[in-house]
Amino acid sequence: MKHRQRILWIAAAAATATVLAGCGSGSDDNAGQAAPAASGGAALAVVATTPEVADFVRNIGGSDVAVTQIIKPNVDPHDYEPTPADIKAIGEAKIVVKNGVGLEEWLDRTIESAGFKGAVVDSSQGVTLREGGHEEGEEHAEEEGEEHAGEEHDPHIWHNPQNVKIMVANIEKGLAAADPSRAATFAKNLTAYAAQIDKLDADNEAAYAGLPPAERKLVTNHDAFGYYVDRYKLEFVGSVIPSLDTSAELSAKQLSDLVAKIKATGAKAIFTESSLPPKSAEAIAQQAGVKVIGGEDALYGDSLGAPGTPEGTYLGAERHNTEVIVSALAG
Structure with missing residues (x-):
């Protein structure tokens, strides 16, 4: 339909x-x-x-x-x-x-x-x-x-x-x-x-070289960072929207499973994305007892930033993503 x-x-x-x-x-x-x-x-x-x-x-x-x-x-x-x-x-x-x-x-x-x-x-x-x-x-x-x-x-x-x-x-x-x-x-x-x-690419690899593998646990709004996770050897814990696109929603069981997985893995944060509302991420983070990374620090998953800003380019948006993730996971 x-x-x-x-x-x-x-x-x-x-x-x-x-x-x-x-x-x-x-x-x-x-x-x-x-x-x-x-x-x-x-x-x-x-x-x-x-x-x-x-x-x-x-x-x-x-x-x-x-x-x-x-x-x-x-x-x-x-x-x-x-x-x-x-x-x-x-x-x-x-x-x-x-x-x-x-x-x-x-x-x-x-x-x-x-x-x-x-x-x-x-x-x-x-x-x-x-x-x-x-x-x-x-x-x-x-x-x-x-x-x-x-x-x-x-x-x-x-x-x-x-x-x-x-x-x-x-x-x-x-x-x-x-x-x-x-x-x-x-x-x-x-x-x-x-x-x-x-x-x-080299700068991203250097940034993650200083982050212990045990700290490289990523939770995002939706499953948009698979190629990034594979390239820089992160551990993908889960996503608020359990899909490659943004139309799916967490069931009650998936929500509780994600909260449990965040707690079990010791993931430190849920990273929201610039093109998606943060409400669900904030609710899950509260249950899991972790922080939400959003606002100006939201990741660029499906989009770039505003024209005329550094994040309005591919290179600037990817640098932003790496800086935000490494800083939050190292903190």
């Missing part, structure tokens, strides 16, 4: 987008107009789905791309509904870049509604994917049957910087194919940005 409602909404939005296009309407964010590029000629019009992917495109494309970012900061990407302006922007773009791994369930229908004929770049191509979540794999096997177990993959691939190097290489190839005259510039930008990603 939910999927059918989304299809009907996209169809209605597409009709509205046609009217908007005829009226020349559109915000600065979603107008989809290609501004002049520094190298001469019009900038390549690119639609990027998520804040992370949009940041990657800006770093690789520089002033030679005009990026329309669909999902704004602190908006949940798991249950996004496209707007008429989104459809209009996609219809006018030369290339669409997505995270992939099923994160943008709405995108295929939106592209169809927009009449988009350009290239779609799946930035996840070549990334080794995690199957399911830390908690939900066994539950899915029980509820859905063994034949469905392990079918879902974790889409939060950007939380491992080495995955991001693959993602930005895919983006560079897509931009170069769409605009060969600027391929050398895109390649140069990729080299520079990849070096920054490597530095982020």
Whole structure:
């Protein structure tokens, strides 16, 4: 039913987008107009789905791309509904870049509604994917049957910087194919940005090197940090929302089990996320007798920070996450 409602909404939005296009309407964010590029000629019009992917495109494309970012900061990407302006922007773009791994369930229908004929770049191509979540794999096997177990993959691939190097290489190839005259510039930008990603990875490893393995226990709002946990050898204790997406809710038994597990493992805190309300985390933390890390210290699980802030970039958001986690667990 939910999927059918989304299809009907996209169809209605597409009709509205046609009217908007005829009226020349559109915000600065979603107008989809290609501004002049520094190298001469019009900038390549690119639609990027998520804040992370949009940041990657800006770093690789520089002033030679005009990026329309669909999902704004602190908006949940798991249950996004496209707007008429989104459809209009996609219809006018030369290339669409997505995270992939099923994160943008709405995108295929939106592209169809927009009449988009350009290239779609799946930035996840070549990334080794995690199957399911830390908690939900066994539950899915029980509820859905063994034949469905392990079918879902974790889409939060950007939380491992080495995955991001693959993602930005895919983006560079897509931009170069769409605009060969600027391929050398895109390649140069990729080299520079990849070096920054490597530095982020090395800094994260150095930060955790000073934290004893027994202290590296992570409890979060939802299971968004699997690739991060694996990369930096943390122990994932559990999540308030027992799922890779944000639509699930803890049952009474799961809630009591999580509280018991927090107490048994000696986990020190529950980390809330910037795009999710903290109330459930606060209630569980009170029962478990641990602190809640939130507010300005909330982690960036599905989103980035506000534009113009350090956390508004991928590199800044990931540095923030590591600094907050290490500080809280070491305290």
